[in-house]
Amino acid sequence: MARIHRDVSVLGSMALVALCLYCGVAGAVLNYTPGLRYDFYKNSCPRADDIVFEQMTEIFKTKPTAQDGDFGKNVAPDLLRLHFHDCFVRGCEGSVLMDKPGSEKTAPPNGRLEGFDAVDKIKAALEGECPGTVSCADLLAFAARDGVRLTGGFFYRVPAGRRDGYDSIAAEATKNLPDPRMNVDQLTLNFKNQGLTRDEMVILSGAHTIGDVACHHIDNRLYTYPGNNGVVPSLPRAFVKKLKGICPRPNLFDITVDMDQVTPIRFDSQYYKNLASKTSVLSSDQVLYDDVRTRPLVRVLESKLAFLSKFGPAMVRMGNINVLTGNQGEVRLNCRRKNSPGSA
Template identity: 35%
Template sequence: METRTLILSKTLSCLFCVFYFVASVSATLSFNFYAASCPTAEFLIRNTVTSSSSNDPSIPGKLLRLVFHDCFVEGCDASLMLQGNNTEQTDPGNRSVGGYSVIESAKRVLELFCPGTVSCADIIALAARDAVEIAGGPVIPIPTGRRDGMVSVASNVRPNIVDTSFTMDEMVKIFSAKGLSLLDLVVLSGAHTVGAAHCNTFRDRFQQDSMGKLIDKTIDSSYANELMKQCPSGDMASVTVNIDPETSMVFDNQYYKNLLVHKGLFQSDSVLLNDDSTRKFVEDFANDQELFFESWGQSFMKLTSVGVKTGDEGEIRRICAATNA
């Protein structure tokens, strides 16, 4: 009870911080930004995400990963959507990112109804928001008014994204640089409650020593054995497994329950339970889905406000894969 009270207190205080944070980003980033210029914008984006998810249940997880990888490099400006030599998409850390076609589909529809009005950056943020709701998560209002960036360089990717093998200190350093707190780190890691991962991104988790014992003692042995069965040694780059082995298509708090029984797929997941500074957050979110959902809304709002371009910055692209120039 004491821990829950502490988190609730932090959550409520963070709520004020979130709205202050968003307001301080720019006066032009606001709720209902398209109310006059394109009143059906959010409806059209939601329809596209819903339709795409119906055809491919993996879409919500892909869109969540897409928004993370976009916002952490150059800010939430759709720089990840730009195609070409040496762009962010060409970095090995982004080659398995998906969901681009959903964003482009929504953009094509919006260009028919409201040409030159809705940015690809806003589409990414809104599509990820809708993906969470479609997968069973909370309904989240987020401000809009982002503009699209014009710079996308592969060398900017690695210094700014979290690798699955990162330690707590390494993750905190990157999150802090984006204006995101330790609590945001734990909450946003909950995105791993949906989606899949390639075997080569976590192969170290089930390696054995010469005696046949797991080298990584922080992962449940039966879970490691199951991963070994799912990941053929010669084909790890193409085979995927569900990040959440229990409810992989549902946005819920199962991710945190998995951590408590040492079934976090990545090292970057397991450290949340093993570190004294984050263990209590994990335990409370595992025991209270409503608390996780409330916290998710606040942290997601902060995530999608990182480094936004507004006003006269950037542009509104005609297509998301290329700048207008």
């Protein structure tokens, strides 16, 4: 109870700091990448943002069925994850969406990626109103933002003008995407390679407040940890029992577990509170609290206002990674394949 009172007493000052940082970072990204603008589609497709949000809202409210593919509330974490996995491989240029032999989709880190049917639906709506205008890379950036908004997070403006790449290579995904067993040094280097800071790594990791992960990714927490019957000693007993109830044995690839066991479909700061109570699901999340270099920021981000204020600017920074603009790349008519010669 004492910790709760202390957190409340400093909420005002943390919120002020968060909002000031928000203003500073948001201003800095206006000219971060030449070719990206907040009003990019003002004349060519003025309803682009609205179309994406309308489609995301419709999908979000859809009760999943066999015919609907990967629709429903999972569209929020699915599209957020697609945008992240896209940007960390070749930059934010839509390569993760491509269907071809040996594409990024076939790489082990992307084995459970979903949301492709939702992308197809959104793209069809955009093509219906503005043919050959809005890139798949911009679609992902808009849809990821709207997924955050639909699950309770803050709206943030997304600059546009990205173009789509021509290729997608599995080996590049395996090389560049972070592993769920990484420590802070490894995660920091992984994000640094993309031009992102350690603080931004901690902030962007908060996306794990929604979504799930395959059970086999937590075998090292429940079944294969050296000694202690394979269980990480710091995990609370009740939490271990809960996780083993969901993941009853190791090597389960088809069963998933929510990364936030408290508010799994709400975009809030519960993720960071879970780190403080040792009830994070992934080891690569828990290390952010266990490491003294990242713990202070984790404690700040336990405030919902602080986290949500910082998350948008960090996402905008991530969305600028190695983008194609101007005459580079193309605007795919179908997000799953590059345009054929002669396509508009």
